[in-house]
Amino acid sequence: MASARKRLLTGSITFAAGLALWLFGLDVEIFIFTPSKVGVVLMVIGGLEISYGVYRSFRGDGAARG
Numbered sequence: 662m663a664s665a666r667k668r669l670l671t672g673s674i675t676f677a678a679g680l681a682l683w684l685f686g687l688d689v690e691i692f693i694f695t696p697s698k699v700g701v702v703l704m705v706i707g708g709l710e711i712s713y714g715v716y717r718s719f720r721g722d723g724a725a726r727g
Contacts, residue, residue, distance in 0.1 A: 679702070680700065683697050
């Protein structure tokens with residue numbers, strides 16, 4: 662279960678960082694990238710990681726190993 666909890670924690674942190682970039686970086690443009698677009702990408706990655714953590718917690722870590 663530790664792996665599923667770790668996935669949930671890192672996914673929620675990634676999602677929160679992406680949400681902060683999206684909310685507060687709308688009017689900022691850096692030379693190479695726009696923080697709001699990077700925030701959307703981080704929110705998608707965080708959401709996928711949270712989904713995988715939920716899947717692993719329901720299925721169990723033992724079933725995934727073998």
